[in-house]
Amino acid sequence: MSPKPEKSEKVCSHHKHKWRKRLRKMCIGLLIFNFVMLILILFVWAILQPRKPRFILQDVTVYAFNVSAPNFLTSSIGVTIFSRNRNHMIGVYYDKLNVYAAYQNQQITYSSGIPPAYQGHKDSNVWSPVLSGTNVPVAPYNTISFGQDQATGYLRLTIKMDGRVRFKVNTYLSRRYHLYVKCPAFINLGGPSTGIIVRSGVKYQLSQRCSVTV
Numbered sequence: 001m002s003p004k005p006e007k008s009e010k011v012c013s014h015h016k017h018k019w020r021k022r023l024r025k026m027c028i029g030l031l032i033f034n035f036v037m038l039i040l041i042l043f044v045w046a047i048l049q050p051r052k053p054r055f056i057l058q059d060v061t062v063y064a065f066n067v068s069a070p071n072f073l074t075s076s077i078g079v080t081i082f083s084r085n086r087n088h089m090i091g092v093y094y095d096k097l098n099v100y101a102a103y104q105n106q107q108i109t110y111s112s113g114i115p116p117a118y119q120g121h122k123d124s125n126v127w128s129p130v131l132s133g134t135n136v137p138v139a140p141y142n143t144i145s146f147g148q149d150q151a152t153g154y155l156r157l158t159i160k161m162d163g164r165v166r167f168k169v170n171t172y173l174s175r176r177y178h179l180y181v182k183c184p185a186f187i188n189l190g191g192p193s194t195g196i197i198v199r200s201g202v203k204y205q206l207s208q209r210c211s212v213t214v
Contacts, residue, residue, distance in 0.1 A: 050167070051086040053119070055210040057159055057183035058082050058126075063201035065155070068135070071143045073108055076132040077101055078201070079159050081183070081210075083127070085119040090167050092119040095176060097163035101131045103156070104142050109133040114163075131159075150189060159183040165214065183210035 061078035068074065079099070085092050098111040109131040119125055138146075149155050161181035167174040187204050 050090055052212045052214050053092055053165075053179075054084045054086055055161070055181045055183065055212055056082040057185060057206050057208040057210055059203055059205050059207075060157070060159070060185050060187060061201045061203040062187065063130075064132075067138075067143060067146050071138050071140055072135045073138050073146075074134050074136070075101070075109055076130065076201075077109065077157075078128065078130045078203075079185075081127045081129075081159070081161070082124065083119065084124045085122060088121050090169055091121060093117075093166040093168065093173075094119065094179075095164045095166060097161055097179070099127070099129050099131060099159065099161050102158045102160055103138070104145055105158075106139060106142055107160075108136055108138060111162075153189050155187040155189055157185040157187065159185055159210075161210075177214050180213040181210050182213075183208055 058080040060080075063076035063078065065075045065077070066073070079101075081099070094114070094117045096116070097114040099114060100107050100111045101109040110133050112129040112131050114127050114129060117125060160183070161179070163179050164176045165179045166176055185204075185206060185208060
């Protein structure tokens with residue numbers, strides 16, 4: 001009865017050897033496939049040279065900015081934002097884009113939506129939304145910061161844009177990506193002479209470049 005287990009052990013050993021060969025071939029094939037895909041991605045990237053859109057905060061117009069007790073803010077701020085698609089082979093679809101003003105990382109105006117738009121190769125867009133908020137509650141420490149800024153003569157705002165974009169290459173349309181734009185706005189509160197007097201407000205020319213995250 002002893003020869004039978006030896007034969008069975010030989011058969012199992014043979015099967016294990018075959019499976020190891022198959023597994024080795026599969027691993028080699030997978031490595032080759034990943035290498036080819038990496039080369040293809042690098043080749044496409046070298047041709048397209050994708051770049052994030054560029055955003056510039058051109059000006060800010062302050063119509064109203066009043067802090068009332070206890071810790072409420074009423075504001076009306078007009079902004080002009082310039083956007084440029086720097087790609088020569090990639091178009092940009094702005095499916096959703098909301099703009100709002102923030103102070104010390106706290107949103108102080110309601111979000112203003114920008115209509116969906118398509119930005120072709122090397123094209124530019126200019127958006128001029130008005131950001132406002134009535135009796136918006138703010139943190140007590142921000143109220144103190146407001147008073148400090150008024151004393152120094154400078155108001156430190158941040159204009160933020162939050163939305164979804166898609167990229168188009170020829171007929172291919174990518175999935176949606178999250179777009180986040182942050183534009184610092186340092187406004188001189190030294191009086192109307194520091195800005196351009198417009199109807200019911202003061203316009204401040206900034207030409208401030210924004211940070212863009214996709």
